[in-house]
Amino acid sequence: MKNIIIFSLIFLSLLITGCEKDFSNVIDPVTPEFKVQSVVKVDTLFYNPSDSLFTIYIDILSTAAPEAVTANIYNPAESKITPVPISLFDNGRSESGDVTAGDGRFSGRVLMSQNYLSGKYRIEFSVTYSGNSKKLAETTFSFNNGRENIKPVLSNLSAPDTLIVNTTVAFLMTVKVDDPNGLQDIARVYYTVTRPDGTSNNFAFQMFDNGNSQSNGDQIAGDGIYSAIAQVNETNQKGTYTFNFFAEDRGKLTSDPINHLLTIR
Numbered sequence: 001m002k003n004i005i006i007f008s009l010i011f012l013s014l015l016i017t018g019c020e021k022d023f024s025n026v027i028d029p030v031t032p033e034f035k036v037q038s039v040v041k042v043d044t045l046f047y048n049p050s051d052s053l054f055t056i057y058i059d060i061l062s063t064a065a066p067e068a069v070t071a072n073i074y075n076p077a078e079s080k081i082t083p084v085p086i087s088l089f090d091n092g093r094s095e096s097g098d099v100t101a102g103d104g105r106f107s108g109r110v111l112m113s114q115n116y117l118s119g120k121y122r123i124e125f126s127v128t129y130s131g132n133s134k135k136l137a138e139t140t141f142s143f144n145n146g147r148e149n150i151k152p153v154l155s156n157l158s159a160p161d162t163l164i165v166n167t168t169v170a171f172l173m174t175v176k177v178d179d180p181n182g183l184q185d186i187a188r189v190y191y192t193v194t195r196p197d198g199t200s201n202n203f204a205f206q207m208f209d210n211g212n213s214q215s216n217g218d219q220i221a222g223d224g225i226y227s228a229i230a231q232v233n234e235t236n237q238k239g240t241y242t243f244n245f246f247a248e249d250r251g252k253l254t255s256d257p258i259n260h261l262l263t264i265r
Contacts, residue, residue, distance in 0.1 A: 031066035034127050034136060039103070042141040047114050055097035057107040058125045058137060068128040069106040076250050077121030077184050085126070086110055117184050118145045119250045130246065150180040151253035154245055156225075162263045168233040172217040175207065175258065176246045177224050185249045189226040192246075196239025205230070207245075238264055
């Protein structure tokens with residue numbers, strides 16, 4: 001009888017040990033929710049030399065504390081104005097622009113330089129949790145840097161004067177663009193064509209400053225020299241074509257045109 005009791009206890013111990021489960025690795029963790037209540041709203045921000053700091057914020061209702069809340073601000077050229085994301089805090093500290101700690105409003109301050117472009121800006125808010133970043137919201141505002149907008153200037157046009165065309169012929173055209181408000185203020189550079197018979201569809205053919213030599217013949221991106229590769233063939237009218245070149249800035253000011261005559265024989 002004693003042996004039977006001892007055997008039963010050993011068996012029961014093994015059974016309990018074998019049924020123990022390890023819950024150290026959660027297979028399907030619960031992902032916290034981050035609900036946006038509101039974001040900063042500004043129609044137009046004017047540059048102020050005495051206080052050029054702009055406070056941005058996002059109000060979040062969440063089931064867990066985020067690891068980080070950040071924002072990226074994109075200028076009218078869709079370039080980020082800061083090399084790294086702007087950190088936002090819910091710490092009640094004035095240096096972050098935050099008023100009350102722990103209220104779910106995450107705030108940050110960013111310097112809006114007078115050198116920044118005037119125009120529409122975009123703010124993209126993100127949250128990081130468990131090492132993963134997620135976009136939460138987006139808003140826009142207009143910025144006025146207080147500087148006079150001056151129209152761009154074209155110069156140093158390079159294009160052929162005469163082409164003998166018996167088949168398809170491609171040719172390169174380049175033009176230098178300057179803008180007193182900076183090259184980032186250039187919205188587009190283009191040309192139109194008038195045929196020898198005086199007709200034109202007034203289509204704006206785009207020119208590029210992106211360093212893509214294969215597609216549009218441009219050699220160096222961002223140097224202010226805009227390029228385009230055009231093609232003509234034997235079906236084109238013979239005679240003299242007029243090419244009209246323009247540059248337009250983000251304030252909708254257009255340069256004085258440069259006109260160029262190209263004879264197709």
